[in-house]
Amino acid sequence: MSISDELVVSPDDAYEEDINYKLCLVGKFLGARNINFNAMERMLLNLWKPFQGENIRMLGDNLNLVQFYHMADMKMMISGGPWSFNHCVLLIHLLAKGENPEDVHKLSPGFTSKSLAKNLGNVLGSLFLDYDPGVKRAGRNNYMLIWVRLDNRLS
Structure with missing residues (x-):
């Protein structure tokens, strides 16, 4: 060489x-x-x-x-x-x-809408209550909070 x-x-x-x-x-x-x-x-x-x-x-x-x-x-x-x-x-x-x-856990645009939060919340719990679209960094939402009512009674 x-x-x-x-x-x-x-x-x-x-x-x-x-x-x-x-x-x-x-x-x-x-x-x-x-x-x-x-x-x-x-x-x-x-x-x-x-x-x-x-x-x-x-x-x-x-x-x-x-x-x-x-x-x-x-x-x-x-x-x-x-x-x-x-x-x-x-x-x-x-x-x-x-x-x-580094891109795996970032939410894409449109994945923080209220309708998506409602659908996801109703799947996770028995009743969707509210949502917070999250923190925006560089124009993107990094997370979304969803509040749901859960039935914690034993079946």
Whole structure:
């Protein structure tokens, strides 16, 4: 290799080989609290107890990539939920190849309308009460709150 030769590395080449998309989840905690990554990681590893291990990487503000090494471990984690840490619920999404993990949990325009909130609220609870379309950042809604009445009587 001479001094004039260039080494060109595509971001896909650098990142592709260590991600098995069938075993990756993107997780985000809902809530206004700051999440201590090390404490969260220790607690979740203790709760999930994966046989083949896992790797949790911080991708950004309150956004994590969770990579399992066996399908049984990932299925046990998903079926054992919902999960929370420091009173914040963990939202998870199975990452698809080519998907940007940072865009996974953002609501698209139109997904914060009152009619959608009403329909979703009536599915989640027995009666839709109200909604708050959420906080707008850079022209996009990052979340939506829905209040519903739940029947908590045992059947």
